[in-house]
Amino acid sequence: xxxxxxxxxxxxxxxxxxxxxxxxxxxxxxxxxxxxxxxxxxxxxxxxxxxxxxxxxxxxxxxxxxxxxxxxxxxxxxxxxxxxxxxxxxxxxxxxxxxxxxxxxxxxxxxxxxxxxxxxxxxxxxxxxxxxxxxxxxxxxxxxxxxxxxxxxx
Amino acid sequence: xxxxxxxxxxxxxxxxxxxxxxxxxxxxxxxxxxxxxxxxxxxxxxxxxxxxxxxxxxxxxxxxxxxxxxxxxxxxxxxxxxxxxxxxxxxxxxxxxxxxxxxxxxxxxxxxxxxxxxxxxxxxxxxxxxxxxxxxxxxxxxxxxxxxxxxxxxxxxxxxxxxxxxxxxxxxxxxxxxxxxxxxxxxxxxxxxxxxxxxxxxxxxxxxxxxxxxxxxxxxxxxxxxxxxxxxxxxxxxxxxxxxxxxxxxxxxxxxxxxxxxxxxxxxxxxxxxxxxxxxxxxxxxxxxxxxxxxxxxxxxxxxxxxxxxxxxxxxxxxxxxxxxxxxxxxxxxxxxxxxxxxxxxxxxxxxxxxxxxxxxxxxxxxxxxxxxxxxxxxxxxxxxxxxxxxxxxxxxxxxxxxxxxxxxxxxxxxxxxxxxxxxxxxxxxxxxxxxxxxxxxxxxxxxxxxxxxxxxxxxxxxxxxxxxxxxxxxxxxxxxxxxxxxxxxxxxxxxxxxxxxxxxxxxxxxxxxxxxxxxxxxxxxxxxxxxxxxxxxxxxxxxxxxxxxxxxxxxxxxxxxxxxxxxxxxxxxxxxxxxxxxxxxxxxxxxxxxxxxxxxxxxxxxxxxxxxxxxxxxxxxxxxxxxxxxxxxxxxxxxxxxxxxxxxxxxxxxxxxxxxxxxxxxxxxxxxxxxxxxxxxxxxxxxxxxxxxxxxxxxxxxxxxxxxxxxxxxxxxxxxxxxxxxxxxxxxxxxxxxxxxxxxxxxxxxxxxxx
Numbered sequence: 001x002x003x004x005x006x007x008x009x010x011x012x013x014x015x016x017x018x019x020x021x022x023x024x025x026x027x028x029x030x031x032x033x034x035x036x037x038x039x040x041x042x043x044x045x046x047x048x049x050x051x052x053x054x055x056x057x058x059x060x061x062x063x064x065x066x067x068x069x070x071x072x073x074x075x076x077x078x079x080x081x082x083x084x085x086x087x088x089x090x091x092x093x094x095x096x097x098x099x100x101x102x103x104x105x106x107x108x109x110x111x112x113x114x115x116x117x118x119x120x121x122x123x124x125x126x127x128x129x130x131x132x133x134x135x136x137x138x139x140x141x142x143x144x145x146x147x148x149x150x151x152x153x154x
Numbered sequence: 155x156x157x158x159x160x161x162x163x164x165x166x167x168x169x170x171x172x173x174x175x176x177x178x179x180x181x182x183x184x185x186x187x188x189x190x191x192x193x194x195x196x197x198x199x200x201x202x203x204x205x206x207x208x209x210x211x212x213x214x215x216x217x218x219x220x221x222x223x224x225x226x227x228x229x230x231x232x233x234x235x236x237x238x239x240x241x242x243x244x245x246x247x248x249x250x251x252x253x254x255x256x257x258x259x260x261x262x263x264x265x266x267x268x269x270x271x272x273x274x275x276x277x278x279x280x281x282x283x284x285x286x287x288x289x290x291x292x293x294x295x296x297x298x299x300x301x302x303x304x305x306x307x308x309x310x311x312x313x314x315x316x317x318x319x320x321x322x323x324x325x326x327x328x329x330x331x332x333x334x335x336x337x338x339x340x341x342x343x344x345x346x347x348x349x350x351x352x353x354x355x356x357x358x359x360x361x362x363x364x365x366x367x368x369x370x371x372x373x374x375x376x377x378x379x380x381x382x383x384x385x386x387x388x389x390x391x392x393x394x395x396x397x398x399x400x401x402x403x404x405x406x407x408x409x410x411x412x413x414x415x416x417x418x419x420x421x422x423x424x425x426x427x428x429x430x431x432x433x434x435x436x437x438x439x440x441x442x443x444x445x446x447x448x449x450x451x452x453x454x455x456x457x458x459x460x461x462x463x464x465x466x467x468x469x470x471x472x473x474x475x476x477x478x479x480x481x482x483x484x485x486x487x488x489x490x491x492x493x494x495x496x497x498x499x500x501x502x503x504x505x506x507x508x509x510x511x512x513x514x515x516x517x518x519x520x521x522x523x524x525x526x527x528x529x530x531x532x533x534x535x536x537x538x539x540x541x542x543x544x545x546x547x548x549x550x551x552x553x554x555x556x557x558x559x560x561x562x563x564x565x566x567x568x569x570x571x572x573x574x575x576x577x578x579x580x581x582x583x584x585x586x587x588x589x590x591x592x593x594x595x596x597x598x599x600x601x602x603x604x605x606x607x608x609x610x611x612x613x614x615x616x617x618x619x620x621x622x623x624x625x626x627x628x629x630x631x632x633x634x635x636x637x638x639x640x641x642x643x644x645x646x647x648x649x650x651x652x653x654x655x656x657x658x659x660x661x662x663x664x665x666x667x668x669x670x671x672x673x674x675x676x677x678x679x680x681x682x683x684x685x686x687x688x689x690x691x692x693x694x695x696x697x698x699x700x701x702x703x704x705x706x707x708x709x710x711x712x713x714x715x716x717x718x719x720x721x722x723x724x725x726x727x728x729x730x731x732x733x734x735x736x737x738x739x740x741x742x743x744x745x746x747x748x749x750x751x752x753x754x755x756x757x758x759x760x761x762x763x764x765x766x767x768x769x770x771x772x773x774x775x776x777x778x779x780x781x782x783x784x785x786x787x788x789x790x791x792x793x794x795x796x797x798x799x800x801x802x803x804x805x806x807x808x809x810x811x812x813x814x815x816x817x818x819x820x821x822x823x824x825x826x827x828x829x830x831x832x833x834x835x836x837x838x839x840x841x842x843x844x845x846x847x848x849x850x851x852x853x854x855x856x857x858x859x860x861x862x863x864x865x866x867x868x869x870x871x872x873x874x875x876x877x878x879x880x881x882x883x884x885x886x887x888x889x890x891x892x893x894x895x896x897x898x899x900x901x902x903x904x905x906x907x908x909x910x
Binding site for chain 2: 021029030034035036037038040041042043045046048075076077082086089090091093095096097098099100101102105120123124125127128130131132133134135136137138139140
């Protein structure tokens with residue numbers, strides 16, 4: 001039942017044997033040892049499993065792995081150096097337990113691509129699909145704005 | 155990658171440095187049990203009860219066992235070869251590893267399917283068939299007091315913790331514990347009072363919802379067992395699993411990396427006993443990861459009922475108070491008895507009342523078990539007594555802040571138990587709330603369908619006692635330093651705080667201190683990471699350990715006739731002729747405590763008091779009943795913060811979590827005790843759009859003189875006042891009083907209709 005799929009993962013050409021029912025998070029974890037995208041609610045409601053597929057954020061726990069054939073997949077582990085968003089999350093203390101943080105980092109990158117100068121309302125609405133039970137929301141807003149400022153400066 | 159910045163800053167205490175593990179968390183590389191895979195590992199999938207109370211008549215696992223890839227299906231009968239008496243619990247040994255003969259709530263684990271592929275285990279678990287003889291069930295805590303439906307035939311006290319030694323073995327009752335406090339003569343004082351007010355309040359059952367669901371992994375040999383678990387209490391896990399197996403503690407190792415949230419859900423035994431036995435049965439590593447849905451069937455927060463009655467004198471002083479509290483503990487006591495007793499100490503609120511009577515009951519019902527959730531019962535109590543306070547103030551025509559001020563429990567005065575208030579900045583917190591809310595300025599009350607109101611509330615808590623923390627601080631040959639402690643970092647920043655404390659003593663930047671995560675083979679005993687106790691207890695232990703290491707280094711210096719300013723590596727080099735050796739300092743901290751007497755009185759109830767208050771400005775849509783919190787102000791006494799930035803995020807996070815419990819979170823059960831909303835689709839938790847537009851969090855200037863560098867716990871403090879502050883604001887806005895949580899649009903709208 002397994003078949004081979006080929007795709008690009010964090011910039012590298014890769015392949016994996018996947019079963020039809022396997023989702024993207026499972027394949028990232030089991031085949032590639034990438035644990036930044038993680039399943040929590042299992043319904044695509046919390047954002048902990050966020051992965052970028054062809055530049056768009058998807059819920060990795062609902063996204064069938066077979067569908068990434070030929071796609072460009074980016075996870076939070078992409079890149080050897082932390083970027084302005086990650087730096088801003090650290091500086092603003094925008095997390096506590098850290099379990100939801102990779103999802104927020106990826107969504108924030110996408111947010112800032114579309115809205116380089118987001119106001120509070122834009123941030124709240126754009127990130128409303130990601131949940132943080134530690135409720136670091138005020139600090140996340142601070143981090144997004146901090147990252148936006150840094151990115152405009154460079 | 156950039157990390158571990160060196161710092162020339164001293165002192166370490168009081169620095170708002172980012173969490174030490176920040177980079178691991180923003181790059182997705184932090185270690186959680188969730189990520190752990192071991193060679194040959196089996197996944198367990200739990201088959202759960204579909205009835206609330208019943209005898210298991212038949213359990214047919216044959217179809218499940220026949221599924222290709224299923225390694226084994228295990229039920230209680232199979233466990234007995236490893237654990238003859240498979241009942242566990244911190245207060246009572248009442249909870250079976252898997253249901254034995256009876257089930258006591260819908261969702262109780264009955265059997266487990268093991269397979270190398272988790273999907274196979276899941277599919278096979280659906281094929282298990284159980285038949286039950288249904289028994290009468292009880293769901294309501296008040297009904298449980300007198301119900302003929304008895305959840306447990308007999309109660310077996312655990313006797314593990316010193317504060318729960320008084321529990322009694324009983325039969326024929328659903329009351330797991332009743333706590334009674336009598337100070338003065340409340341009945342007589344009520345009869346003599348100018349005015350008497352009596353109200354009833356309720357809170358709903360809710361769930362912790364850590365985003366990393368409960369997860370445990372066990373691996374074993376004939377003579378040893380290692381449990382990797384997302385637990386807040388590794389030392390207790392080891393003690394309890396050792397007891398179940400009849401093994402010495404040193405054959406069991408419990409390891410805990412970071413937790414993806416805890417909030418009280420990951421305490422005591424949850425999955426650990428089960429994976430331990432499964433691993434010993436199969437000689438394979440076994441992992442069980444709960445789904446979000448399954449968490450609702452594992453541990454929850456107590457629903458509660460509260461009757462409160464107060465007598466007030468002509469000059470607006472509360473002279474007497476009666477409190478009756480009933481805690482819905484669900485089918486297994488978990489730590490409910492401690493919730494019942496410890497919260498019982500403060501059920502009368504932060505007021506100076508001469509005559510107090512408190513009765514607090516922990517009840518068994520046929521619902522999922524309830525335990526501790528960010529406050530050990532305190533938010534439920536503050537909800538009741540602070541709504542009550544406001545209702546009285548308004549009836550009496552006294553400003554709510556002025557009424558509180560008139561009755562406030564001030565430093566040096568005895569609290570209901572008789573313990574004197576020390577280092578509890580209740581008055582300061584109240585004053586600061588009034589300032590931040592600009593209480594004396596005119597307030598915009600809205601127009602048309604949108605009405606605005608504001609309210610405040612203030613609560614306090616006695617930290618659980620007596621509890622023990624041990625720590626070791628190791629200084630290596632190169633002068634680098636390692637802290638060994640079993641405090642679990644579940645997001646509260648304990649690693650960072652402990653590093654700051656050790657760094658302060660050893661004059662080392664906190665970034666250069668390494669904190670080893672809980673591993674019972676390595677890190678010494680700690681009671682648990684709960685109840686905001688760690689910073690105080692473990693902080694004191696780490697401080698003592700660091701001071702001990704420093705003393706030993708200084709002794710070495712003088713033995714070796716080195717100058718006082720000699721660098722640490724030079725000491726080792728001189729002593730051992732090379733970079734070698736260690737100096738290990740140890741510290742142990744156990745505060746004193748006196749058990750309450752027959753009247754519930756003690757002059758030493760707690761090592762420290764926590765104080766938290768909230769003020770809310772809200773807008774009510776009178777057409778829909780929707781409450782929008784425009785401004786939320788949280789003020790707390792946290793002593794002197796070790797890391798002010800982390801303290802602020804703790805206060806803010808706790809308050810927003812409590813906002814969910816206030817406005818919408820509620821577990822909904824049908825008449826058969828079946829939970830109807832066990833998923834994040836149907837059980838909503840606060841998201842970005844629920845956060846108040848303005849949230850202010852402030853720690854008042856204070857000092858806990860017995861705490862490490864003046865600090866005390868903060869994890870729960872932000873929750874205390876939120877719910878009643880919002881209910882009080884709701885009354886202020888539209889003149890209706892809700893006495894049950896949550897204050898969802900439906901409840902508010904119905905109440906508004908009633909008023910019309």
